Amino acid sequence: MTGTRAEAVSPAIDVFPSSTIAPVSPNIFSGFLEHLGRCIYGGILPSTRTTFPYTPRKPCPEDQFTATPESLLTPEGFRADVLEVLRDELRVPLVRWPGGNFVSSYNWKDGINPKADRKRRPELAWGGEESNQFGTDEFVAWCRVAKIEPYIVFNMGTGTLEDALHWLEYCNGTGDTYYANLRRKNAGRDEPYGVKYWGLGNEVWGEWQVGQQTASAYATKARQWACAIRLVDPNIILVGCGETGINHWDGVVLDELVDKVEMHSIHLYTGFGPRDRSQTEREYGRTVYGPDAADYSIEVCKGLINKARFAKNVSKPIKIAFDEYGVWDETVGTPENGLEQFYNFADALAMASWLNVFVRHADVVDIACIAQSVNVISPLITSPTGLFRQTIYWPLYLFSRYMRDGVALNLSVASPTFSGETLPRWISIVKDLPNDLDASAVLYTDPDTKARSLRVAVVNRSETQSYDVPLRVAFETVGAEVEVYELWHADVKARNGWGNENEVSVKSKSEKWTSRWTFREHSFTMLVLSLV
Ligand code: AHR
Numbered sequence: 001m002t003g004t005r006a007e008a009v010s011p012a013i014d015v016f017p018s019s020t021i022a023p024v025s026p027n028i029f030s031g032f033l034e035h036l037g038r039c040i041y042g043g044i045l046p047s048t049r050t051t052f053p054y055t056p057r058k059p060c061p062e063d064q065f066t067a068t069p070e071s072l073l074t075p076e077g078f079r080a081d082v083l084e085v086l087r088d089e090l091r092v093p094l095v096r097w098p099g100g101n102f103v104s105s106y107n108w109k110d111g112i113n114p115k116a117d118r119k120r121r122p123e124l125a126w127g128g129e130e131s132n133q134f135g136t137d138e139f140v141a142w143c144r145v146a147k148i149e150p151y152i153v154f155n156m157g158t159g160t161l162e163d164a165l166h167w168l169e170y171c172n173g174t175g176d177t178y179y180a181n182l183r184r185k186n187a188g189r190d191e192p193y194g195v196k197y198w199g200l201g202n203e204v205w206g207e208w209q210v211g212q213q214t215a216s217a218y219a220t221k222a223r224q225w226a227c228a229i230r231l232v233d234p235n236i237i238l239v240g241c242g243e244t245g246i247n248h249w250d251g252v253v254l255d256e257l258v259d260k261v262e263m264h265s266i267h268l269y270t271g272f273g274p275r276d277r278s279q280t281e282r283e284y285g286r287t288v289y290g291p292d293a294a295d296y297s298i299e300v301c302k303g304l305i306n307k308a309r310f311a312k313n314v315s316k317p318i319k320i321a322f323d324e325y326g327v328w329d330e331t332v333g334t335p336e337n338g339l340e341q342f343y344n345f346a347d348a349l350a351m352a353s354w355l356n357v358f359v360r361h362a363d364v365v366d367i368a369c370i371a372q373s374v375n376v377i378s379p380l381i382t383s384p385t386g387l388f389r390q391t392i393y394w395p396l397y398l399f400s401r402y403m404r405d406g407v408a409l410n411l412s413v414a415s416p417t418f419s420g421e422t423l424p425r426w427i428s429i430v431k432d433l434p435n436d437l438d439a440s441a442v443l444y445t446d447p448d449t450k451a452r453s454l455r456v457a458v459v460n461r462s463e464t465q466s467y468d469v470p471l472r473v474a475f476e477t478v479g480a481e482v483e484v485y486e487l488w489h490a491d492v493k494a495r496n497g498w499g500n501e502n503e504v505s506v507k508s509k510s511e512k513w514t515s516r517w518t519f520r521e522h523s524f525t526m527l528v529l530s531l532v
Contacts, residue, residue, distance in 0.1 A: 151195075
């Protein structure tokens with residue numbers, strides 16, 4: 001049983017193609033690489049025995065220390081399979097690096113120069129040791145091959161402003177200066193890396209962060225850093241460090257920084273937090289309805305941004321970089337196993353709801369980075385010789401394919417609601433009960449033919465109830481056929497894994513359009529409708 005209540009609400013979805021929100025930013029399909037578990041070493045580079053102490057949650061087909069054959073590597077030595085999925089299937093536009101908690105004690109200077117000379121260091125955020133075999137040059141080289149925009153986070157824990165200035169000079173310097181010349185020497189080419197996106201620290205508010213600070217201490221420091229950093233390169237996009245968008249921290253930091261940054265970063269994980277393990281029957285609801293918290297975070301954060309802009313008379317828009325989001329049960333993906341979480345079907349529904357949130361808030365969310373891109377709470381799990389796509393891969397794939405180039409639309413959804421517990425729990429304090437039907441829509445115009453189509457993404461989050469839903473498109477005529485992409489499995493706990501890589505995957509079909517659709521219980525459906 002779930003907490004879903006039968007209510008006297010007739011489900012219905014109305015889409016308003018003439019009522020646009022904003023173009024969907026392609027950067028909502030961004031990723032995140034942290035030096036944690038098997039993300040970098042095992043996901044981006046082939047794994048090496050000594051770089052991490054973690055044991056993957058379930059045995060891979062081979063021993064985790066089996067060598068990855070050279071045939072599976074790019075000429076630069078990166079794992080080709082992971083790179084191809086991120087570049088060609090998920091079309092990830094931007095990746096944040098090197099952390100995460102890791103960055104707050106990371107010395108970027110340890111990660112340049114000949115690999116044999118790089119210093120091994122104790123890794124303070126997650127334990128173990130950092131070999132520094134993947135540093136700035138490797139990250140930028142990987143981004144080039146993957147056609148991905150690099151986004152680097154400064155160390156505002158143990159790092160100094162001088163370190164940050166040197167890092168930026170190393171990446172973007174064009175003059176005859178020491179670090180720009182060192183880059184030229186290491187990269188073997190003259191052109192700067194041109195790293196545009198830079199983050200002012202990671203979760204500096206958290207007690208787990210090396211160098212945790214108070215909101216006002218961080219705000220003062222970040223303002224000083226922002227001013228100085230822009231002297232090295234005035235053209236970068238700076239991202240201030242926020243919390244979840246609704247915290248005291250966010251308000252203080254925005255009030256101080258709003259005229260010095262282009263974006264405010266927020267983080268949230270759903271399915272995360274204390275739970276009563278005896279209430280297993282409610283586990284599904286806790287997972288699937290959680291992303292409604294992100295809706296609220298974004299709404300409040302947008303208000304805080306505008307309040308700060310008003311106070312400082314800042315006319316330029318400040319966007320949200322939701323640069324860590326995802327589904328993470330921290331009792332399953334733990335530091336001991338390198339945060340390797342094996343996702344089930346319910347988690348995939350939560351992922352689809354996350355993406356609905358970003359599309360609905362296209363006016364203010366410019367970046368969203370799934371945490372993380374490979375192995376660590378990720379849609380992709382590797383072995384030394386292969387990978388499989390987790391359940392949460394599929395919503396990402398469908399959204400990236402069908403919602404990416406659209407303009408987000410207003411829509412109205414009537415739906416029964418869910419009254420059970422969610423994770424995070426605070427949603428029930430501040431929000432109305434979550435709807436079973438969770439939806440977003442875009443209008444896509446083909447740049448060549450100008451043909452228009454509507455893409456409507458609907459998660460039916462009820463575990464047991466299918467809904468036959470009128471889907472009305474205001475003031476437009478819809479074509480005779482609908483393309484349908486559906487993610488459904490009889491068992492909400494079904495998983496993909498080694499040997500059953502395709503247990504959960506998308507089914508597609510074309511059908512006659514009848515202005516309504518039956519959304520199966522616990523399903524995610526993407527409908528593509530032509531407008532004539
Ligand atoms: O993504 C895992 C961790 O979650 C990151 O290192 C940190 O920023 C967040 O708390």
